[in-house]
Amino acid sequence: METATQILLLVAAAIRLATPLLLAALAGLYAERSGVIDLSLEGKMLAGAFAGAAVASVTGSVWVGALGAILTGIVLSLLHGFATVTHRGNQVVAGMAINIAMAGLIPTVAQAIFALGGQTPQLGPAQRFLNVALGNNALTFFAFLAVPATGWLLYRTGWGLRLRAVGENPYAVDTAGLPVARLRYQALLVNGALAGLAGAYLSMAANAGFSRDMTAGKGYLAIAALIFGRWAPVPTMLACLLFAFADAAQAQLQTVRILPSQFVGALPYILTVLVLALVGKGGGMPKALGIPYVKERGA
Amino acid sequence: MSSEITPARRAGIEVAVVASALIAAFAVAGIVLAVIGADPIEAFGILVYGAFGYPEAIGYTLYYATSYMFAGLAVWVALKAGIFNIGGEGQAYLGGLGAALPCLFLDTLPPILLLPLAMISAAVFGAGWAAIPGYLQARRQTHVVVTTIMFNFIAGALMTYLLNNWLLAPGGGSPETRSFAPQAIMPALHEILALVGIKIAHSPANLSLLVALLAVACTWTFMFRTVWGYETRVVGANPNAARYAGIDPGAVILRTMLISGALVGLVAVNEVMGVHKRLILDFPAGAGFVGIAVALMARESAIGLVLASVLFAALAQGSLDLVIDMPMINRxxxxxxxxxxxLFCGALPSLFRKFITRLLTQSPAAAQAGAL
Structure with missing residues (x-):
């Protein structure tokens, strides 16, 4: 009985912890299936987390806050697209640039607006995502429903087919008369919205307000989950659940104190490296991932 | 005006690209400062004064520049092989362990033996921490950015554990080692110059600065004058061509990651042996990430790398004064x-390059060649 309760609690915690990872990993999935590597999930989540909490705190509305997080994510995605799609810049470098710039911009703006040492004020009940059913909030339901929705979009619609094609062979897509850049921008719009929401979950659902460095590498864990999940929705969800389960188990182990707390705390990161070492480059990688598309010019 | 692109003109274009990126970056920062209600001109004035305005400030700027040179070299070397080592933070942290062990436990040795030994140890530990992500990238094609970031977090946990449980100073309350003996400390520049009768202001700038400049010279010689360096550049430019030429890209990638980790491990020589004089928590303080910007600004130029290090050092030092004078600004x-x-130097250079090349040559064909 005791152990059954323990396991149930662990599963419930894993679902909660998986939500931001899943939203971010799905964000990455849209970008990467279209051929754009997205290492800027960390920065987009951080910006989304701050924007969501800040807007909710100022307007008093959880929904306006969530909209703020979504728009912030989209703005950063458009910046990423401008550098990598329009100007064919290095996608990895552009992603890191966004992460580092956000690590500088967000605390600066937070301090300037709220003067609370880089935090937002505590959010009240009306400004947060509260549990609606089965002990979970709306964002968690949204994240897990987004998995079949993404599967349907990718594999059952014409847009999904074109999106996958542009990530595999943009030349063929271009030859068929379809706009490569526009498709990639469309993928990036979805990407920004989901990454912003992933951040909003951290500051508006899991916590009651934004605090510094609150993403703590979750954007990178999401990329690892995406690689482990072979860029497909359901396996990516399972990978997110695995990482979240390790995180939940880690929190439980901290209370038992059989291992040094620092070692236990590093478990999710160690697990990530082990998983990546196991799958290597991984099957299912979009073939044109990371390669800027240069339209052939008439010589 | 000739439309030919000579090497000199190409170098000029590169300088102009970096200068434009710099102006753009300061413009963005200036806009942010203006929006949050700080006068950007006044802020940049305080920044420059805080970095270069008085003798101590210059010493502090040189101290930061030393760490950034090591970190920048590490990222630069890896980029030449086409890999993006953003694990400098964790590798420098482990380098600190490498530096501290001989300084704590072999400090009966004379400085002439102990200092080089501790330096080598710092480099070896830094290389060791880069070895696993390097191996995984070389042999399993795992994403080196993700694994090195994970290794930064793991390094943080490992060092916190070691400092709290094994290296803690006896009777000490905070998680740090005891202070090193005098023979384990890198001499400060003002001490060295005092020996020859030159008096300069006291500052943390120390002998590591010369080690860093030497490392820049050695790295450039390695990259452009040796077979290993040539192999590194071929792998970075085209791994498939390298394979046809009989070069094993995996071996080159692993080797380059080890060199990269060793270089950033030397950050510890400056921080741990030169300034803090003991091993403390989080001493790299973001130097590993500053190295990314330094490396991307340096392009092909060793002088560029040194200047970029000084620029970020000036920002680091000047911003200390800035937050005191203008409390609404965050460091x-x-x-x-x-x-x-x-973003501008690494991902968007074509934006400025096309424009500048066209400006210089006034020929669209040459502009296109310049953009390649």
Whole structure:
């Protein structure tokens, strides 16, 4: 009985912890299936987390806050697209640039607006995502429903087919008369919205307000989950659940104190490296991932 | 005006590209400062004065520049092989362990033996921490950015554990080692110059600065004058061509990651042996990430790498004065400038290059060649 309760609690915690990872990993999935590597999930989540909490705190509305997080994510995605799609810049470098710039911009703006040492004020009940059913909030339901929705979009619609094609062979897509850049921008719009929401979950659902460095590498864990999940929705969800389960188990182990707390705390990161070492480059990688598309010019 | 692109003109274009990126980065920072209600001109004035305005400030700027040179070299070397080592933070942290062990446990040795030994140890530990992500990238094609970031977090946990449980100073309350003996400390520049009768202001700048400049010279010689360096550049430019030429890209990638980790491990020589004089928590303080911006600004130029290090050192030092004079500003704004510079120098160079090349040559054909 005791152990059954323990396991149930662990599963419930894993679902909660998986939500931001899943939203971010799905964000990455849209970008990467279209051929754009997205290492800027960390920065987009951080910006989304701050924007969501800040807007909710100022307007008093959880929904306006969530909209703020979504728009912030989209703005950063458009910046990423401008550098990598329009100007064919290095996608990895552009992603890191966004992460580092956000690590500088967000605390600066937070301090300037709220003067609370880089935090937002505590959010009240009306400004947060509260549990609606089965002990979970709306964002968690949204994240897990987004998995079949993404599967349907990718594999059952014409847009999904074109999106996958542009990530595999943009030349063929271009030859068929379809706009490569526009498709990639469309993928990036979805990407920004989901990454912003992933951040909003951290500051508006899991916590009651934004605090510094609150993403703590979750954007990178999401990329690892995406690689482990072979860029497909359901396996990516399972990978997110695995990482979240390790995180939940880690929190439980901290209370038992059989291992040094620092070692236990590093478990999710160690697990990530082990998983990546196991799958290597991984099957299912979009073939044109990371390669800027240069339209052939008439010589 | 000739439309030919000579090497000199190409170098001129590169300088103009970096200069434009710099202006753009400061413009973005200036706009942010203006929006949050700080006068950007006044802020940049305080920044420059805080970095270069008085003798101690210059010493502090040189101290930061030393760490950034090591970190920048590490990222630069890896980029030449086509890999993006952003694990400098964790590798420098482990380098600190490497430096501290001989300084704590072999400090009966004379400085002439102990200092080089501790330096080598710092480099070896830094290389060791880069070895696993390097191996995984070389042999399993795992994403080196993700694994090195994970290794930064793991390094943080490992060092916190070691400092709290094994290296803690006896009777000490905070998680740090005891202070090193005098023979384990890198002499400060003002001490060295005092020996020959030159008096300069006291500052943390120390002998590591000369080690860093030497490392820059050695790295450039390695990259452009040796077979290993040539192999590194071939792998970075085209791994398939390298394979046809009989070069094993995996071996080159692993080797380059080890060199990269060793270089950033030397950050510890400056920080741990030169300034803090003991091993403390989180001493790399973001130097590993500053290295990314330094490396991308350096392009092909060793002087560029040194100047970029001094620039970020000036920002780090000047921002200390800035937050005292203008309390609404957060010191993190410096990272915004780093991020924007990385974006413009690393991901968007074509934006400025096309424009500048066209301006210089006034020929669209040459502009296109310049963009390649």
């Amino acid at each position: 993190e704004v410096v990272r915004l400038i780093q991020g924007v510079l990385i």
